Amino acid sequence: MATLRVIVDQLVAPVPGGIGRYTLELTKQLIATAPRNCDVEGIVSAISNEKAEEIETRLPGLAGLHRATLPRRELAAAWQHGVIGSSGSGMVHATSLLAPLRKHDRRADLGTQTAVTIHDVVPWTHPQTLTPRGVTWHKAMAKRAARYADAIVVPTHAVAEDLSKYFNFGDRVRVIGGAVSELLRLPAEPSARAAELDLPAQYILAVGTLEPRKGLSALIQALAHPATGDLPLLIAGPDGWGEFDVASVAAAAGVDASRIRVLGFVSDSDLALLVDRATVFVYPSLAEGFGLPLVEAFNFGTPVIHADVPALVEVAAGSTFVVTRTTADAYAGQLAEAIGAVVTDSSLRTRLSISGLDRARAFSWRDSADKVWQLHADL
Numbered sequence: 001m002a003t004l005r006v007i008v009d010q011l012v013a014p015v016p017g018g019i020g021r022y023t024l025e026l027t028k029q030l031i032a033t034a035p036r037n038c039d040v041e042g043i044v045s046a047i048s049n050e051k052a053e054e055i056e057t058r059l060p061g062l063a064g065l066h067r068a069t070l071p072r073r074e075l076a077a078a079w080q081h082g083v084i085g086s087s088g089s090g091m092v093h094a095t096s097l098l099a100p101l102r103k104h105d106r107r108a109d110l111g112t113q114t115a116v117t118i119h120d121v122v123p124w125t126h127p128q129t130l131t132p133r134g135v136t137w138h139k140a141m142a143k144r145a146a147r148y149a150d151a152i153v154v155p156t157h158a159v160a161e162d163l164s165k166y167f168n169f170g171d172r173v174r175v176i177g178g179a180v181s182e183l184l185r186l187p188a189e190p191s192a193r194a195a196e197l198d199l200p201a202q203y204i205l206a207v208g209t210l211e212p213r214k215g216l217s218a219l220i221q222a223l224a225h226p227a228t229g230d231l232p233l234l235i236a237g238p239d240g241w242g243e244f245d246v247a248s249v250a251a252a253a254g255v256d257a258s259r260i261r262v263l264g265f266v267s268d269s270d271l272a273l274l275v276d277r278a279t280v281f282v283y284p285s286l287a288e289g290f291g292l293p294l295v296e297a298f299n300f301g302t303p304v305i306h307a308d309v310p311a312l313v314e315v316a317a318g319s320t321f322v323v324t325r326t327t328a329d330a331y332a333g334q335l336a337e338a339i340g341a342v343v344t345d346s347s348l349r350t351r352l353s354i355s356g357l358d359r360a361r362a363f364s365w366r367d368s369a370d371k372v373w374q375l376h377a378d379l
Contacts, residue, residue: 101145
Protein backbone atom coordinates (compact mmCIF):
# COMPACT_ATOMS: atom_id res chain seq x y z
CA MET A 1 0.00 0.00 0.00
CA ALA A 2 1.42 3.39 -1.05
CA THR A 3 0.62 6.36 1.17
CA LEU A 4 0.59 10.02 0.22
CA ARG A 5 1.14 12.16 3.31
CA VAL A 6 -0.35 15.63 2.94
CA ILE A 7 0.62 18.58 5.14
CA VAL A 8 -2.78 19.82 6.34
CA ASP A 9 -1.58 22.15 9.09
CA GLN A 10 -3.04 25.24 7.41
CA LEU A 11 -6.45 23.97 8.53
CA VAL A 12 -5.52 24.84 12.13
CA ALA A 13 -3.89 28.19 11.35
CA PRO A 14 -5.31 31.23 13.20
CA VAL A 15 -6.38 32.63 9.80
CA PRO A 16 -6.55 29.70 7.33
CA GLY A 17 -7.26 32.05 4.40
CA GLY A 18 -7.10 30.94 0.80
CA ILE A 19 -4.39 28.37 1.48
CA GLY A 20 -6.64 26.80 4.09
CA ARG A 21 -9.39 26.45 1.50
CA TYR A 22 -6.87 25.07 -0.99
CA THR A 23 -5.62 22.53 1.55
CA LEU A 24 -9.10 21.33 2.45
CA GLU A 25 -10.46 21.00 -1.06
CA LEU A 26 -7.36 19.45 -2.61
CA THR A 27 -6.95 16.90 0.19
CA LYS A 28 -10.62 15.90 -0.04
CA GLN A 29 -10.19 15.21 -3.74
CA LEU A 30 -6.86 13.42 -3.27
CA ILE A 31 -8.72 11.04 -0.95
CA ALA A 32 -11.59 10.65 -3.43
CA THR A 33 -9.31 10.02 -6.43
CA ALA A 34 -6.64 7.87 -4.77
CA PRO A 35 -5.47 5.14 -7.17
CA ARG A 36 -5.86 1.49 -6.25
CA ASN A 37 -3.61 0.47 -3.35
CA CYS A 38 -3.00 4.10 -2.41
CA ASP A 39 -4.32 6.05 0.54
CA VAL A 40 -3.91 9.51 2.02
CA GLU A 41 -2.73 10.49 5.49
CA GLY A 42 -2.45 13.95 7.01
CA ILE A 43 0.46 15.62 8.80
CA VAL A 44 -0.25 18.37 11.29
CA SER A 45 1.50 20.19 14.13
CA ALA A 46 0.90 19.29 17.78
CA ILE A 47 -2.82 19.92 18.31
CA SER A 48 -5.47 18.87 20.76
CA ASN A 49 -7.55 15.72 20.35
CA GLU A 50 -10.54 17.94 19.69
CA LYS A 51 -8.86 19.71 16.78
CA ALA A 52 -7.60 16.40 15.42
CA GLU A 53 -11.13 15.02 15.44
CA GLU A 54 -12.32 18.16 13.67
CA ILE A 55 -9.77 17.65 10.88
CA GLU A 56 -10.75 14.01 10.49
CA THR A 57 -14.40 15.04 10.26
CA ARG A 58 -13.64 17.60 7.57
CA LEU A 59 -11.54 15.06 5.64
CA PRO A 60 -13.61 11.85 5.56
CA GLY A 61 -11.64 8.88 4.35
CA LEU A 62 -8.30 10.14 5.69
CA ALA A 63 -6.29 7.01 6.48
CA GLY A 64 -4.55 8.59 9.45
CA LEU A 65 -3.41 11.84 11.01
CA HIS A 66 0.22 12.15 12.09
CA ARG A 67 0.65 14.78 14.79
CA ALA A 68 4.11 16.30 15.16
CA THR A 69 5.51 16.90 18.63
CA LEU A 70 5.83 20.67 18.13
CA PRO A 71 3.11 23.35 17.98
CA ARG A 72 2.59 25.19 14.69
CA ARG A 73 5.02 28.10 15.14
CA GLU A 74 7.77 25.93 16.61
CA LEU A 75 7.28 23.33 13.87
CA ALA A 76 7.65 26.00 11.19
CA ALA A 77 10.90 27.17 12.80
CA ALA A 78 12.22 23.62 13.14
CA TRP A 79 11.56 22.79 9.50
CA GLN A 80 13.10 26.10 8.46
CA HIS A 81 16.35 24.95 10.10
CA GLY A 82 16.22 21.38 8.85
CA VAL A 83 15.03 19.67 12.04
CA ILE A 84 12.61 17.21 10.49
CA GLY A 85 11.80 14.10 12.51
CA SER A 86 9.47 11.35 11.31
CA SER A 87 7.22 13.76 9.36
CA GLY A 88 9.74 13.86 6.51
CA SER A 89 9.59 10.20 5.51
CA GLY A 90 7.68 8.67 2.63
CA MET A 91 5.74 10.41 -0.12
CA VAL A 92 4.95 13.93 1.14
CA HIS A 93 2.83 16.62 -0.49
CA ALA A 94 2.90 20.06 1.11
CA THR A 95 0.07 22.45 0.26
CA SER A 96 2.34 25.40 1.09
CA LEU A 97 6.02 25.98 1.89
CA LEU A 98 5.50 24.46 5.33
CA ALA A 99 7.27 21.23 4.48
CA PRO A 100 9.80 18.77 5.96
CA LEU A 101 12.60 19.42 3.46
CA ARG A 102 15.91 17.62 3.78
CA LYS A 103 18.56 15.99 1.62
CA HIS A 104 17.49 12.61 0.26
CA ASP A 105 17.97 10.34 -2.72
CA ARG A 106 14.78 9.18 -4.46
CA ARG A 107 16.66 6.48 -6.31
CA ALA A 108 18.30 5.00 -3.24
CA ASP A 109 15.24 5.39 -1.05
CA LEU A 110 12.28 4.52 -3.23
CA GLY A 111 9.02 6.07 -2.11
CA THR A 112 10.66 9.07 -0.44
CA GLN A 113 9.76 12.28 -2.24
CA THR A 114 8.58 15.75 -1.29
CA ALA A 115 6.54 18.23 -3.31
CA VAL A 116 5.90 21.75 -2.02
CA THR A 117 3.48 24.44 -3.12
CA ILE A 118 4.44 28.08 -3.62
CA HIS A 119 1.27 30.09 -4.01
CA ASP A 120 2.74 33.48 -4.94
CA VAL A 121 5.88 35.60 -5.05
CA VAL A 122 4.62 38.29 -2.67
CA PRO A 123 7.57 37.90 -0.23
CA TRP A 124 9.86 39.01 -3.06
CA THR A 125 7.71 41.49 -5.00
CA HIS A 126 5.61 43.06 -2.22
CA PRO A 127 7.42 42.34 1.08
CA GLN A 128 5.97 45.47 2.66
CA THR A 129 2.51 43.85 2.58
CA LEU A 130 3.62 41.00 4.85
CA THR A 131 5.09 40.81 8.34
CA PRO A 132 8.91 40.88 8.44
CA ARG A 133 8.82 37.47 10.13
CA GLY A 134 6.65 36.08 7.34
CA VAL A 135 8.94 37.41 4.62
CA THR A 136 12.04 35.91 6.27
CA TRP A 137 10.39 32.53 6.76
CA HIS A 138 9.04 32.25 3.21
CA LYS A 139 12.36 33.20 1.64
CA ALA A 140 14.23 30.71 3.83
CA MET A 141 11.80 27.88 3.02
CA ALA A 142 11.93 28.66 -0.70
CA LYS A 143 15.72 28.30 -0.56
CA ARG A 144 15.31 24.92 1.13
CA ALA A 145 12.80 23.95 -1.55
CA ALA A 146 15.27 24.91 -4.26
CA ARG A 147 17.82 22.56 -2.66
CA TYR A 148 15.71 19.62 -1.54
CA ALA A 149 12.20 19.55 -3.04
CA ASP A 150 11.51 17.00 -5.74
CA ALA A 151 8.72 19.10 -7.24
CA ILE A 152 7.41 22.65 -6.96
CA VAL A 153 3.67 23.18 -7.44
CA VAL A 154 2.48 26.66 -8.43
CA PRO A 155 -1.10 27.77 -9.17
CA THR A 156 -0.43 29.71 -12.39
CA HIS A 157 2.14 30.14 -15.13
CA ALA A 158 2.49 33.74 -13.94
CA VAL A 159 3.84 32.53 -10.59
CA ALA A 160 6.16 30.07 -12.35
CA GLU A 161 7.57 32.87 -14.50
CA ASP A 162 8.06 35.20 -11.55
CA LEU A 163 9.71 32.51 -9.46
CA SER A 164 12.22 31.87 -12.23
CA LYS A 165 13.64 35.33 -11.54
CA TYR A 166 14.69 34.21 -8.05
CA PHE A 167 15.29 30.44 -8.32
CA ASN A 168 16.33 27.92 -10.91
CA PHE A 169 13.85 25.12 -10.28
CA GLY A 170 14.42 23.67 -13.75
CA ASP A 171 11.84 21.10 -14.81
CA ARG A 172 10.58 20.54 -11.26
CA VAL A 173 7.75 23.11 -11.59
CA ARG A 174 4.15 21.99 -12.18
CA VAL A 175 1.18 24.33 -12.61
CA ILE A 176 -1.85 23.07 -10.66
CA GLY A 177 -4.60 25.57 -9.86
CA GLY A 178 -7.65 25.54 -7.63
CA ALA A 179 -11.42 25.55 -8.13
CA VAL A 180 -14.74 26.29 -6.46
CA SER A 181 -15.68 24.24 -3.41
CA GLU A 182 -18.77 22.07 -3.64
CA LEU A 183 -19.70 23.58 -0.26
CA LEU A 184 -20.21 26.97 -1.88
CA ARG A 185 -23.94 26.52 -2.46
CA LEU A 186 -26.90 28.84 -2.01
CA PRO A 187 -28.96 28.33 1.16
CA ALA A 188 -32.25 26.46 0.97
CA GLU A 189 -34.25 29.71 1.27
CA PRO A 190 -32.13 32.37 -0.44
CA SER A 191 -34.65 35.22 -0.18
CA ALA A 192 -35.32 34.56 3.49
CA ARG A 193 -31.62 34.45 4.28
CA ALA A 194 -31.00 37.62 2.25
CA ALA A 195 -33.64 39.34 4.35
CA GLU A 196 -32.01 38.09 7.56
CA LEU A 197 -28.69 39.50 6.40
CA ASP A 198 -30.42 42.71 5.33
CA LEU A 199 -28.74 42.62 1.92
CA PRO A 200 -29.23 45.75 -0.20
CA ALA A 201 -30.92 45.44 -3.60
CA GLN A 202 -27.62 46.47 -5.21
CA TYR A 203 -24.11 46.46 -3.78
CA ILE A 204 -20.41 46.10 -4.46
CA LEU A 205 -18.86 42.97 -2.94
CA ALA A 206 -15.25 42.42 -1.92
CA VAL A 207 -13.91 39.22 -0.41
CA GLY A 208 -10.60 38.75 1.34
CA THR A 209 -8.64 38.89 4.56
CA LEU A 210 -8.39 42.42 5.93
CA GLU A 211 -4.72 43.09 5.29
CA PRO A 212 -2.66 45.62 3.28
CA ARG A 213 -2.02 43.45 0.20
CA LYS A 214 -5.71 43.04 -0.62
CA GLY A 215 -6.05 46.63 -1.86
CA LEU A 216 -9.16 47.36 0.15
CA SER A 217 -7.98 50.88 0.98
CA ALA A 218 -8.14 51.84 -2.70
CA LEU A 219 -11.59 50.28 -3.03
CA ILE A 220 -12.92 52.22 -0.04
CA GLN A 221 -11.40 55.40 -1.43
CA ALA A 222 -13.12 54.67 -4.74
CA LEU A 223 -16.48 55.15 -3.03
CA ALA A 224 -15.69 58.87 -2.76
CA HIS A 225 -15.79 59.19 -6.56
CA PRO A 226 -19.09 60.14 -8.23
CA ALA A 227 -18.80 57.19 -10.63
CA THR A 228 -19.76 54.76 -7.88
CA GLY A 229 -23.01 56.62 -7.10
CA ASP A 230 -24.31 55.67 -3.70
CA LEU A 231 -23.71 51.93 -4.01
CA PRO A 232 -22.83 50.35 -0.66
CA LEU A 233 -19.75 48.16 -0.23
CA LEU A 234 -19.92 44.82 1.58
CA ILE A 235 -16.64 43.24 2.65
CA ALA A 236 -16.53 39.56 3.60
CA GLY A 237 -13.40 38.20 5.20
CA PRO A 238 -11.62 37.69 8.52
CA ASP A 239 -9.26 40.12 10.20
CA GLY A 240 -5.68 39.71 9.11
CA TRP A 241 -2.60 41.64 10.14
CA GLY A 242 -1.48 45.25 9.77
CA GLU A 243 -4.28 46.77 11.87
CA PHE A 244 -6.30 47.61 8.77
CA ASP A 245 -9.07 49.90 10.00
CA VAL A 246 -11.96 50.34 7.57
CA ALA A 247 -13.53 53.23 9.48
CA SER A 248 -10.30 55.23 9.50
CA VAL A 249 -9.71 54.71 5.78
CA ALA A 250 -13.30 55.73 5.02
CA ALA A 251 -13.07 58.85 7.18
CA ALA A 252 -9.81 59.92 5.57
CA ALA A 253 -11.36 59.49 2.11
CA GLY A 254 -14.50 61.38 3.04
CA VAL A 255 -16.71 58.32 2.58
CA ASP A 256 -19.84 57.95 4.69
CA ALA A 257 -19.12 54.96 6.95
CA SER A 258 -22.74 53.83 6.59
CA ARG A 259 -21.98 52.82 2.98
CA ILE A 260 -19.57 50.13 4.17
CA ARG A 261 -20.41 46.89 5.97
CA VAL A 262 -17.66 44.61 7.21
CA LEU A 263 -19.18 41.15 7.58
CA GLY A 264 -16.12 39.31 8.88
CA PHE A 265 -15.92 35.57 8.35
CA VAL A 266 -19.05 34.19 6.67
CA SER A 267 -20.29 30.64 6.12
CA ASP A 268 -20.05 28.98 2.71
CA SER A 269 -23.78 29.33 2.08
CA ASP A 270 -23.77 33.00 3.08
CA LEU A 271 -20.74 33.64 0.87
CA ALA A 272 -22.55 31.98 -2.03
CA LEU A 273 -25.55 34.21 -1.42
CA LEU A 274 -23.43 37.36 -1.17
CA VAL A 275 -21.62 36.60 -4.42
CA ASP A 276 -24.77 35.56 -6.25
CA ARG A 277 -26.66 38.77 -5.39
CA ALA A 278 -23.82 41.25 -5.82
CA THR A 279 -24.17 43.86 -8.55
CA VAL A 280 -20.44 43.64 -9.14
CA PHE A 281 -17.59 41.73 -7.50
CA VAL A 282 -14.43 43.79 -7.06
CA TYR A 283 -11.12 42.14 -6.25
CA PRO A 284 -8.68 45.04 -5.77
CA SER A 285 -5.76 42.89 -4.56
CA LEU A 286 -2.31 44.22 -5.42
CA ALA A 287 -0.62 40.82 -5.72
CA GLU A 288 -1.94 37.27 -6.07
CA GLY A 289 -0.79 33.87 -7.22
CA PHE A 290 -4.21 32.60 -8.31
CA GLY A 291 -7.20 34.52 -6.94
CA LEU A 292 -9.76 31.87 -6.04
CA PRO A 293 -12.47 34.47 -5.25
CA LEU A 294 -12.51 35.33 -8.97
CA VAL A 295 -13.42 31.76 -9.89
CA GLU A 296 -16.05 31.71 -7.13
CA ALA A 297 -17.64 34.84 -8.60
CA PHE A 298 -17.50 33.31 -12.11
CA ASN A 299 -19.40 30.32 -10.77
CA PHE A 300 -22.39 32.54 -9.98
CA GLY A 301 -22.20 34.69 -13.10
CA THR A 302 -21.34 37.81 -11.11
CA PRO A 303 -19.45 40.51 -13.11
CA VAL A 304 -15.86 40.84 -11.88
CA ILE A 305 -13.46 43.79 -11.73
CA HIS A 306 -9.80 43.38 -10.73
CA ALA A 307 -6.38 44.92 -11.21
CA ASP A 308 -3.92 43.89 -13.91
CA VAL A 309 -2.13 41.42 -11.64
CA PRO A 310 -0.61 38.84 -14.04
CA ALA A 311 -1.97 35.76 -12.24
CA LEU A 312 -5.48 37.24 -12.11
CA VAL A 313 -5.35 38.12 -15.80
CA GLU A 314 -4.27 34.54 -16.54
CA VAL A 315 -7.06 33.01 -14.47
CA ALA A 316 -9.68 35.36 -15.92
CA ALA A 317 -8.67 34.75 -19.54
CA GLY A 318 -10.65 37.70 -20.87
CA SER A 319 -13.80 37.20 -18.81
CA THR A 320 -13.40 40.21 -16.47
CA PHE A 321 -13.04 43.99 -16.46
CA VAL A 322 -9.30 44.52 -15.91
CA VAL A 323 -8.10 47.78 -14.37
CA THR A 324 -4.75 48.76 -15.87
CA ARG A 325 -3.02 50.54 -13.03
CA THR A 326 -0.90 53.62 -13.68
CA THR A 327 0.11 54.99 -10.27
CA ALA A 328 -0.80 54.07 -6.71
CA ASP A 329 -2.57 57.41 -6.24
CA ALA A 330 -4.66 56.90 -9.37
CA TYR A 331 -5.78 53.36 -8.53
CA ALA A 332 -8.85 54.37 -6.48
CA GLY A 333 -10.15 56.55 -9.28
CA GLN A 334 -9.55 53.81 -11.82
CA LEU A 335 -11.52 51.35 -9.70
CA ALA A 336 -14.35 53.87 -9.41
CA GLU A 337 -14.49 54.36 -13.18
CA ALA A 338 -14.55 50.58 -13.71
CA ILE A 339 -17.37 50.16 -11.19
CA GLY A 340 -19.33 52.96 -12.85
CA ALA A 341 -18.86 51.41 -16.28
CA VAL A 342 -20.07 47.97 -15.21
CA VAL A 343 -22.99 49.21 -13.13
CA THR A 344 -24.37 51.53 -15.82
CA ASP A 345 -23.84 49.31 -18.87
CA SER A 346 -26.26 46.38 -18.86
CA SER A 347 -24.77 44.84 -22.00
CA LEU A 348 -21.32 44.87 -20.41
CA ARG A 349 -22.67 43.22 -17.26
CA THR A 350 -24.35 40.54 -19.33
CA ARG A 351 -21.19 39.87 -21.32
CA LEU A 352 -19.09 39.60 -18.15
CA SER A 353 -21.67 37.32 -16.53
CA ILE A 354 -21.80 34.91 -19.47
CA SER A 355 -18.04 34.84 -20.01
CA GLY A 356 -17.49 34.25 -16.28
CA LEU A 357 -19.87 31.30 -16.20
CA ASP A 358 -18.06 29.82 -19.17
CA ARG A 359 -14.65 30.38 -17.61
CA ALA A 360 -15.71 28.70 -14.34
CA ARG A 361 -15.99 25.38 -16.15
CA ALA A 362 -12.23 25.36 -16.72
CA PHE A 363 -11.51 24.71 -13.03
CA SER A 364 -12.06 21.48 -11.12
CA TRP A 365 -10.66 20.22 -7.82
CA ARG A 366 -10.87 16.68 -9.16
CA ASP A 367 -8.69 17.67 -12.09
CA SER A 368 -6.24 19.33 -9.67
CA ALA A 369 -6.07 16.15 -7.55
CA ASP A 370 -5.50 13.99 -10.63
CA LYS A 371 -2.57 16.21 -11.57
CA VAL A 372 -1.07 15.85 -8.08
CA TRP A 373 -1.33 12.07 -8.22
CA GLN A 374 0.26 12.11 -11.68
CA LEU A 375 3.03 14.34 -10.40
CA HIS A 376 3.95 11.89 -7.64
CA ALA A 377 3.69 8.97 -10.04
CA ASP A 378 6.13 10.70 -12.37
CA LEU A 379 8.56 11.21 -9.49
